[in-house]
Amino acid sequence: MNQNKVRTRFAPSPTGFLHIGGLRTALYAYLLAKHEGGDFILRIEDTDQKREVEGATEALQETLKKFGLIWDEFYKQSERLEKYKSAAEKLVRESYAFYCNCKPKNAKVEGFSKELRDPCRDKKLTSGAIKLRVPDGQIVRYHDFVHKKEISWKTDEVYDATLLKSDGFPTYHLAVVVDDTDMKISHIIRGHDWLPSTPIHLLVFDYLVSKRPEIGHLTDILSTETGKKLSKRRDSVFVEQFLEEGYLSEALLNFVLLLGWAPKNNKEMFTLTEMVKSFDINGFQDANPKFFRDKLDWFNGQYIRQLKVGDLNSKFQTLNSKFKALKTETQIEITKLVKDRISKLTDINTLAKFFWETPEVDKSLLGNNYKLHLAKAIEAIENDKDLMEVVKENNFKTGDFFMDLRIAITGSKFTPPINESIEILGKDETLKRLKKVI
RNA sequence: GGCCCCAUCGUCUAUCGGUUAGGACAUCGGGCUUUCAUCCCGAAAGGCAGAGUUCGACUCUCUGUGGGGUCACCA
Numbered sequence: 001m002n003q004n005k006v007r008t009r010f011a012p013s014p015t016g017f018l019h020i021g022g023l024r025t026a027l028y029a030y031l032l033a034k035h036e037g038g039d040f041i042l043r044i045e046d047t048d049q050k051r052e053v054e055g056a057t058e059a060l061q062e063t064l065k066k067f068g069l070i071w072d073e074f075y076k077q078s079e080r081l082e083k084y085k086s087a088a089e090k091l092v093r094e095s096y097a098f099y100c101n102c103k104p105k106n107a108k109v110e111g112f113s114k115e116l117r118d119p120c121r122d123k124k125l126t127s128g129a130i131k132l133r134v135p136d137g138q139i140v141r142y143h144d145f146v147h148k149k150e151i152s153w154k155t156d157e158v159y160d161a162t163l164l165k166s167d168g169f170p171t172y173h174l175a176v177v178v179d180d181t182d183m184k185i186s187h188i189i190r191g192h193d194w195l196p197s198t199p200i201h202l203l204v205f206d207y208l209v210s211k212r213p214e215i216g217h218l219t220d221i222l223s224t225e226t227g228k229k230l231s232k233r234r235d236s237v238f239v240e241q242f243l244e245e246g247y248l249s250e251a252l253l254n255f256v257l258l259l260g261w262a263p264k265n266n267k268e269m270f271t272l273t274e275m276v277k278s279f280d281i282n283g284f285q286d287a288n289p290k291f292f293r294d295k296l297d298w299f300n301g302q303y304i305r306q307l308k309v310g311d312l313n314s315k316f317q318t319l320n321s322k323f324k325a326l327k328t329e330t331q332i333e334i335t336k337l338v339k340d341r342i343s344k345l346t347d348i349n350t351l352a353k354f355f356w357e358t359p360e361v362d363k364s365l366l367g368n369n370y371k372l373h374l375a376k377a378i379e380a381i382e383n384d385k386d387l388m389e390v391v392k393e394n395n396f397k398t399g400d401f402f403m404d405l406r407i408a409i410t411g412s413k414f415t416p417p418i419n420e421s422i423e424i425l426g427k428d429e430t431l432k433r434l435k436k437v438i
Numbered sequence: 439g440g441c442c443c444c445a446u447c448g449u450c451u452a453u454c455g456g457u458u459a460g461g462a463c464a465u466c467g468g469g470c471u472u473u474c475a476u477c478c479c480g481a482a483a484g485g486c487a488g489a490g491u492u493c494g495a496c497u498c499u500c501u502g503u504g505g506g507g508u509c510a511c512c513a
Contacts, residue, residue: 013513048512104511129511147443157441165511172513196442196508217443220506224449227505258450258462266452266461285451288506292449295463305476340476351474391472402472414474 006038007186010064010071011176013045014056018063019237020291021191021221021230024256027275028218028284029189030069035279041183042071046078047169063239066249068272075183077175084170087178087208088130088163096207097132097163099125118160130164132173132203140202145187146216146284153199161200173197177204180213187214192288193229219260219288230291246319246346248307251300259289269302301343309335316348322356323348330355333424337416351416355424359411361437366404369396373404374438381431387419408437 008029012022033040042064044057057076064071077084091097100120118131134155141152163174170178180188195217205212220229230237236245242252254270261283270278304312313335317324323331334352341351353359367373373396380390387405391398406418409430415421422430 011513015513045513051512100511102511131511144443151442153441159509162511167511169511171511175513192443192507194508194513198442219444222506229507255450260450262451264452268450268462287444289451290449292463295450298463301476338475341474388472398472400472406473412474416474418472 005184005186006033006036007041007184008033008038008189009041009043009180009183009185010069011043011045011179011190012060013048013051014060015048015051015053016056016232017238017240018060019230019232020239020242020256021237023063023067023239023253024221024259025189025191025218026064026069027067027253027257028261029187031275031279032187032189032281034276038186039072040069041073041075041185043075043179043183044077045172045175046076047171047175049167049169059240066243067253068249073183075179077170077179080179080182081168081170083178083182084164084174085168088170088174091132091163091204091207092130094207095133097130098123099128100131100162101125101128104129116157116159121160129162129166131160131162132200134158134160134200134203140199140206142198142202142212142215144216145214145281146189146218147286148282148284151195151198155199155203158199158203161197163204173200173204177201177208181205181209185213187216189216189218192217192220216284219285221259222288222290224290224292227290229288235291246344247296247300248303248345251296251303254303255296255299259291260285297343304342304345305339307339309339312339315345319345320349323352326356330424333420334416337420337424341416351414354410354412354415355421358433358436359409361408361411363437365407365413366437367400369400370404370408371438373401374408374434377401377405378431378434378438381422381427381434405434409433 010022010026010029012018018026030040032038042061044060046052046057088097092099098118098121100118102118102120116134120128121131121133136156138155139152140155140158141150143150161173162171164170176188179185198215198217202212222228223230223235226234232238236242239252243249250271253272254268257270257275258268262285263278263280263283267278307315309332313331316331316335323334326334334348334355338348338352342348363370372394376390376394376396377387379385380387387402388398390396391401402418403413406415407413409418409422409425425433
């Protein structure tokens with residue numbers, strides 16, 4: 001194998017559905033590899049048995065596939081336990097690590113003051129959890145390829161992190177080093193939340209292997225409302241949720257691409273293939289972007305408009321059973337009318353609802369002359385007469401006449417073109433609705 | 439609070455010492471139009487602050503301020 005081959009990985013833990021940030025990380029890892037003709041690896045970090053969610057791994061895979069982010073290799077950490085154990089024991093033997101019998105501290109209860117050096121580090125125990133013996137007075141540093149700068153820490157500020165838990169499972173800190181080494185990962189690309197624990201990984205890399213991969217930390221995606229990192233509690237973050245809301249995977253991917261990365265020429269519309277071709281490792285952003293929904297909607301509208309009518313139509317079919325029950329020609333006609341008017345697929349549920357459901361008409365929306373307008377319209381439609389003729393003959397104001405017609409037939413002031421809609425609805429149904437209102 | 443990262447229009451960003459600081463979304467105005475959209479045209483909108491380096495700083499350095507992240511036998 002080529003020693004210099006670019007190999008990246010996306011390494012989610014199977015604790016739930018893929019979220020937006022994860023999609024972006026996976027995309028960047030994919031692009032980084034594929035731009036150089038390298039490999040993209042999917043690795044499931046399932047070393048915390050307590051947090052694992054049934055079926056999450058499969059769900060993650062399905063979602064990734066929907067975006068075309070296909071992996072070349074697949075691994076599960078739970079199937080590699082021996083590797084971590086022997087690596088940890090090796091560190092103990094070489095006194096880079098030690099056994100510890102302290103009972104685990106509860107998460108985040110001890111507040112701000114923290115004992116960095118573990119009381120067990122010199123006890124020479126022979127069983128228990130294995131922790132890293134962090135040296136004093138050193139500097140650990142690396143060059144971050146996202147930020148394009150050197151980042152460093154004093155080891156005096158790094159704590160004796162746990163590497164192997166007492167249940168024999170590794171922590172992330174150990175597993176990531178062992179795996180990225182074994183799997184010949186050339187570039188680690190991960191979220192910014194990993195930055196603070198990077199010195200631990202750096203130390204383990206240095207103690208365990210001779211060279212370490214390139215490392216880059218992505219920005220966090222911030223919520224427009226709160227200005228804080230997107231959170232599952234406050235914001236809608238799950239990729240599947242966006243898909244269900246009527247966003248196209250292509251649009252979502254394109255939008256997410258530009259949250260934290262930009263090409264030199266500021267090009268905006270990208271297919272996956274174009275992304276691979278244009279990807280440039282120097283295009284990463286340093287500052288945290290905000291998730292601006294309006295722009296996503298715009299992208300989605302653009303992608304909807306690019307769709308062939310038939311393709312859009314079948315998406316509507318899977319989305320709405322009442323739409324699907326319509327005659328095929330009718331569906332196609334509706335799709336054509338709606339295509340330029342929606343930004344999300346689910347918009348047909350409201351915009352085109354009147355095609356399959358008799359609307360509630362709020363008569364207060366109608367103009368003063370509505371009775372005359374509708375009477376003349378009924379007369380014309382019954383005789384297959386052009387409605388524009390009616391307007392001319394009676395000296396109606398064109399806008400007013402059609403607006404009354406529109407409201408009577410659809411129940412809304414904002415609709416697809418009314419003439420075409422009448423055509424689709426059919427003479428009988430249209431007449432029925434007009435007579436009901438008049 | 440310690441440590442770390444960050445700072446160009448409201449938002450995503452281009453610029454990498456010399457520009458009238460460019461584009462896109464959103465906003466506003468106009469055109470097209472029987473509504474709403476699409477589409478086209480136009481406008482408004484930005485270098486966090488203060489020092490320093492330099493002939494010259496959005497760009498380099500420092501300080502301040504502001505924002506974010508993180509501090510588990512979770513990832």
